[in-house]
Amino acid sequence: MTERPTRPLPHVAHRKGGTASAVRIVPEExxxxxxxxxxxxxxxxxxxxxxxxxxxxxxxxxxxxxxxxxxxxxxxxxxxxxxxxxxxxxxxxxxxxxxxxxxxxxxxxxxxxxxxxxxxxLKPVASVEPEGMRLTAGDIVQSVKLLSSMQPLHTETGAVHAAGFYIAGKGIVAAREDVGRHNALDKLAGALARQEIEVPSGAVVVTSRVSIEMVQKTAIIGAPVLIAVSAPTALAIRTAEAAGITLVALVRGDEFDIYTHTDRIEIGRTAHVA
Missing domain, CATH: 3.10.20.10 (Ubiquitin-like (UB roll))
Incomplete structure (x- = not known):
């Protein structure tokens, strides 16, 4: 494939009251x-x-x-x-x-x-309820930190979303990026399927807000936990509850909100170590 995911483009940068010619790496769409x-x-x-x-x-x-x-x-x-x-x-x-x-x-x-x-x-999503799957508060924090370190396109451009798959004790085992948050999650789903990664034991981690479609795609993947750095919609919360998905959102440092199926998250414990 000859298309590049990013390219350098010239622009005029306004900084500290002045302007200058500059080049910025931007994502292709x-x-x-x-x-x-x-x-x-x-x-x-x-x-x-x-x-x-x-x-x-x-x-x-x-x-x-x-x-x-x-x-x-x-x-x-x-x-x-x-x-x-x-x-x-x-x-x-x-x-x-x-x-x-x-x-x-x-x-x-x-x-x-x-x-x-x-x-x-608004069709119902499949139920995702694996037995005994648990994550700690430390796992939640670590999953977002690890995904942040696995975003080369975002590091270059500051303008793309990422979706990763976190397994306690292993870290992020797959991550994909795209200008579209839905696309990034679809790419992750494809990577997991092609690599035959066992999804019932892990969590989907995304850098975006959580809409109903993000929950629907997580259910299709079969992951019991969805972790997001931004906020969910009301419909996304209801859909996650009905699907048996633990929805964790607004992960900021060591703080986060758990909206559904809270029993899968063990508060007060550090992350599982590989």
Whole structure:
């Protein structure tokens, strides 16, 4: 893939009452099309990195596949205006997608776009309730600190989101970045599926606010805990409660808020050590 995730661009910097010519590294944002069997299903604006993970994670989030092996082949094609990801599904999944298209009112572009009804947008999420999964207060704090150290694109640009997966005693075992918070989480989902990482024993950690879609994607991943540096919406909290997901948000230093299923977090204990 020839597209770069970042590029240096000139600008005029205003500092301390004066101006000067400068160069800043900025993240790239381009159209990324997901095509199944030669037909475009969706187009997302995204950072051109980790495209194979993005393809798998998006397919999981859309309910097109259930596991990475449901995809037979992924071909990332560069075009003048963006990237087209050609995805070939296994036979049974290809037939299911063909049947699904007959009932779609339009293409799904992002989030709730193209959904036919409110009921579809607010459909129940699968229950995530692994036995005996626990994190300490120290784990919560450490997970955010570790994710912060695994964001090379953000270090360069200061303008992208990240999603990581934390396992107590192991740290962040996978992390992905994108200009879009949903995209970063989809890329993480794809990475976890492709690497066959056991998700019931860990937590999704994100650098963004928590909307219902972030909770829905976490449920699809199968993670019992979602940790965020910013605030959740009311609907996200209700959805996490119904899904059996422990929602931790507004992690600031050693302080944070627990909104749902608080029994999974052991307050007053330090992080598990690898």
């Amino acid at each position: 381009i159209p990324v099309a997901f095509s199944y069997g030669g037909t475009t299903h969706a187009v997302m604006m995204a950072t051109p990195a980790d495209m194979e993970d993005f393809a798998v994670g998006f397919s999981l989030s859309e309910g097109i596949i259930e596991k990475a092996s449901d995809i037979k082949e992924i071909a990332v094609e560069d075009h003048d205006q963006g990237i087209d990801i050609q995805i070939t599904l296994a036979g049974n999944k290809r037939d299911a997608l063909t049947a699904r298209r007959r009932h779609m009112a339009g293409p799904v572009g992002c989030g709730l776009c193209g959904i036919e009804s409110i009921e579809q947008a």
